[in-house]
Ligand SMILES: Nc1ncnc2c1ncn2[C@@H]1O[C@H](COP(=O)(O)OP(=O)(O)OP(=O)(O)O)[C@@H](O)[C@H]1O
């Protein structure tokens with residue numbers, strides 16, 4: 001089966017220094033690089049050579065520390081920002097080469113939708129809930145009448161359990177959870193092939209979360225939608241995702257089937273992550289608590305493991321040689337010199 | 344101050360919002376006590392009044408909001424009667440709040456270092472000379488990597504999680520006696536969340552600080568809170584020690600909340616959503632605002648105002664027919 005989404009060696013670097021982050025800084029960095037001029041601009045490696053695939057109907061979880069590059073990655077996939085290098089193939093089309101600014105005119109636009117991290121800031125304050133949900137339908141759904149539009153909006157609102165009497169309200173008149181529901185309704189209004197969800201339920205209380213998760217599972221079954229599900233709630237990832245990728249400082253350090261990752265993590269970082277899930281056996285939890293600070297994402301040493309310094313298994317080797325890929329079975333790998341030995 | 348006087352004491356608080364579409368009865372008869380050295384969790388669904396309670400306690404209620412009954416004492420100060428000048432001194436020196444959406448709470452056109460510097464300077468925590476040093480030290484306490492460089496970063500250059508840590512740094516900069524944290528780790532990964540919550544817990548122990556933790560993560564509340572208040576539609580429905588609440592919830596709503604929380608392993612079928620949603624807080628409401636969603640609802644539930652029943656020592660339930 002061919003992949004719906006295939007991402008190859010994708011990178012996003014931000015140039016730092018002086019006035020910061022203009023594209024010019026990037027251009028001059030590239031020029032310096034290739035003319036062997038002294039390198040002046042420092043680069044923040046937000047996403048640093050990422051490879052993965054999502055098949056049709058599959059849901060992939062993406063987890064990792066805050067600041068590890070999840071939102072940056074997702075913004076490139078949804079074609080909201082351009083990559084530094086690498087490719088993005090969606091439904092056999094190289095969408096990575098379409099500039100982000102032009103992507104709204106591509107047919108793929110309606111097939112690839114995103115729900116953003118923070119419902120409080122991603123809603124237009126001048127749009128009512130109705131306007132927000134109707135916006136993609138107006139633009140891309142070819143509806144013939146106002147009545148038809150209203151019917152579609154109300155149907156979607158009902159799907160996400162948004163009371164219809166709230167449709168006339170503006171964002172500041174809605175609670176956090178209500179805003180998140182408006183956001184999800186907008187994204188599913190066009191029944192996309194791939195739905196990218198960046199922390200969709202983090203602002204939702206559990207009772208609504210249960211509804212949304214069940215809704216997502218149902219939509220996946222009915223419409224064959226695929227998901228890329230970014231979340232810090234690992235219990236939710238475990239419930240919803242077939243496969244999981246774990247990122248650390250811009251790179252994928254482990255990938256495997258969800259149950260494998262949770263019960264048999266290979267990378268010491270993954271183990272620390274799993275054991276920090278709240279509400280477990282306390283002793284176990286603090287045993288693997290991470291000490292110290294993550295390394296800086298600015299110009300990281302390509303010959304060293306980025307987890308070194310916080311890793312209980314780290315040795316001198318980890319500072320001299322880039323970590324290696326180990327794979328106990330074909331669908332599970334980690335990138336590490338000293339993986340966790342199964343107990 | 345002796346430990347027998349709560350640092351925050353909210354008594355029978357009712358708050359209404361007058362909106363064009365009617366009066367929203369956001370809080371009714373809410374009471375809450377927080378002592379120094381203690382972490383008190385407020386949990387409940389979105390819209391249940393957690394933030395409104397916190398904002399009212401800090402004296403920063405939206406102008407559309409009106410306190411119709413009750414009293415609030417914070418470190419001995421009558422919050423509802425105090426002038427804005429007095430409240431401003433109180434905020435930052437005695438009490439600090441970490442707000443729910445960190446990025447919008449930060450000034451987008453000032454570097455984060457300068458923003459923390461402003462707070463320190465305003466409260467005379469550092470002179471101009473040592474300000475940079477102090478700010479960097481503050482950034483380190485919340486484990487911001489590369490603090491020297493982050494000093495000059497603008498909020499948009501930082502991930503959501505990092506903005507949240509900046510907010511926490513600002514709130515803790517002045518060593519408040521009371522910290523109100525409104526969803527402080529929402530949007531953070533679990534390892535950072537554990538680090539931040541450990542930090543908040545350590546500080547509350549070391550400094551004998553009182554902490555109110557607003558969260559909808561029941562597992563996290565269970566891990567970190569001494570006491571938990573469960574709110575539903577503007578009412579406190581149950582309160583007690585974390586242990587009592589989690590081992591024997593007595594309000595049907597608390598039990599349902601627990602059922603709705605994924606807890607590792609299992610399948611989606613094991614978690615149950617809660618029937619219906621919060622009632623519309625405008626207009627006439629039944630004495631028990633959960634009655635419309637409750638399977639145990641009977642005629643007696645509509646019979647009259649609810650009073651908190653002490654079902655075991657310091658474990659209170661507002662329900663005619665508790666579990
Ligand atoms: N516009 C920008 N300019 C410079 N650096 C940026 C910019 N946007 C993000 N970064 C940096 O890129 C890195 C990755 O950030 P990103 O927002 O992708 O993290 P994340 O994994 O989504 O974090 P969170 O879980 O907190 O949302 C961080 O170090 C961040 O500071």
Ligand SMILES: Nc1ncnc2c1ncn2[C@@H]1O[C@H](COP(=O)(O)OP(=O)(O)OP(=O)(O)O)[C@@H](O)[C@H]1O
Nearest residue numbers: 175176177360367369389390391392393394395405
């Ligand atoms: N300025 C306002 N005008 C009108 N109603 C408001 C206003 N602020 C809050 N409300 C209403 O008051 C109730 C309580 O809101 P509050 O923000 O305290 O909820 P919450 O428990 O913090 O929810 P969340 O988990 O979503 O943050 C809600 O019904 C909300 O719609």
Ligand SMILES: [Mg+2]
Nearest residue numbers: 070071117503
């Ligand atoms: Mg993010």
Ligand SMILES: [Mg+2]
Nearest residue numbers: 176393394443
């Ligand atoms: Mg709130």
